[in-house]
Amino acid sequence: xxxxxxxxxxxxxxxxxxxxxxxxxxxxxxxxxxxxxxxxxxxxxxxxxxxxxxxxxxxxxxxxxxxxxxxxxxxxxxxxxxxxxxxxxxxxxxxxxxxxxxxxxxxxxxxxxxxxxxxxxxxxxxxxxxxxxxxxxxxxxxxxxxxxxxxxxxxxxxxxxxxxxxxxxxxxxxxxxxxxxxxxxxxxxxxxxxxxxxxxxxxxxxxxxxxxxxxxxxxxxxxxx
Numbered sequence: 001x002x003x004x005x006x007x008x009x010x011x012x013x014x015x016x017x018x019x020x021x022x023x024x025x026x027x028x029x030x031x032x033x034x035x036x037x038x039x040x041x042x043x044x045x046x047x048x049x050x051x052x053x054x055x056x057x058x059x060x061x062x063x064x065x066x067x068x069x070x071x072x073x074x075x076x077x078x079x080x081x082x083x084x085x086x087x088x089x090x091x092x093x094x095x096x097x098x099x100x101x102x103x104x105x106x107x108x109x110x111x112x113x114x115x116x117x118x119x120x121x122x123x124x125x126x127x128x129x130x131x132x133x134x135x136x137x138x139x140x141x142x143x144x145x146x147x148x149x150x151x152x153x154x155x156x157x158x159x160x161x162x163x164x165x166x167x168x169x170x171x172x173x174x175x176x177x178x179x180x181x182x183x184x185x186x187x188x189x190x191x192x193x194x195x196x197x198x199x200x201x202x203x204x205x206x207x208x209x210x211x212x213x214x215x216x217x218x219x220x221x222x223x224x225x
Contacts, residue, residue, distance in 0.1 A: 011036065011097070013104045020131050023186070023193055025170065028095040036097060044189040045172030045181050049164060052156045052221060053180040061146050062153050062214040067116040067123070069154045069217075071208045075106045078113040078125045082139035094139065102138065105129060112203055114155045116147035124148040126155065130203050134166040134196035135159055152179065154212065157220040162205035166196035 011026065019025060019038065026036045054062070079102065083094040105111035106127075115125035124147025126140035135155070142148035159167060168189075172181050184192065206212050 011101060013101065013108055013110070016101055016105065017110060017129075017131060020129055020134075020136055021193075021197060023190060025136065026098065026101070028093045028098055033095060034097060036095075039170075040186070041171065042186055043183045044186065045169035045176060046184055046189070046192065047156070047167040047169055047176065047179055047181045049156060049160050049167055051180045051182075053178070054153060054218070054221070055178065058146060058149055058153065059218060062150050062218055065214050067118055067144075067147055067150050069151065069212060070115045070117060071158075071204075071206075072106070072112055073115055073117075073208070074122060075111070075113045075127065076103065077122050078115055078127050078141075079103065081122065081125065081141040081143070082127065084141065102127065102129075114151045114158070116142070116144070116151045118144055118147070125151045128155075130201065132197040133164045133199050133201040134168060134193060135164055135201070135203075136168045137170070150214075153221070154217050157212070157217040158203065158206060159201065160223075161220050162202040163199070164196070164201040165199075166192050168193075 016026070023044075024038050024040045027039050028034075028036055079094065079099055083099070102111050106113075110131065111127060111129050113125055113127040116123055123144035124140070124142035126137060126148060128135050128137040137155075140148040140151065156167065169176050169181055172183050
C-alpha cells in the first residue's frame, strides 16, 4: 500500500525517523523522478535475527575472509553502488532527495553502511536505518560475487551482538528467503516494531575501525541467547 505522492513538502531527517517509527518509509518511482511515495506494505519482509540461515558455501566464503568488511567507512560510495544500474536492474529508485535524506541521517548517526572491500576496492555492501533496536535495510549492491551476501552476514552478526530485535527488509524476495526471511502481516509487524523501539541497540558493539574476521562473525551468529 502506498500513500500519496509528495513533490513539494520538505521531508526532514526528523520526519523520516518518525515515519519509520510508524512503519512507513519513502520510495521514488525512479532516479529521475523528484517525487516520493510513502509506503506502508500490507505484508512486510523481515529476517528473524535468531532464525538467520547461512548456506554452507556462503559460510565458507565468510570464513575465508576474502572480503574485508568495513562499517561506515565510505557511506557515499555505498549509496553510489546501490543507485547504479546492475544486471537485472536497469533502473533505480534512489533519486536526489532519497540520497540527501539518507546521507543526512548518516551524518546524524541513524543510517549505516556495511561494506565489502576486495584488494582495496569497494565491491559490495548495504545500507539501512537504525532506530531503537530495529534496523531497516534499504538497499544493497555487489560487483563481486557474494560481496553483498557477506556484508549481510556481518550485519546480522553485529545486530545480534548489539542487542537488536528486528531486521526489516521491507519486501521479500527469493534471495532473502534463502536467508530465512519471512513475510508478516501489518498487524504482526506493528507489534514487532513496537517491541524493537523499546530500548536501544548498540550498532557499534564492534567499533567501526575494528576488523572482524569471518570466524568471529559466524560464531556470533551461532551463539544462542
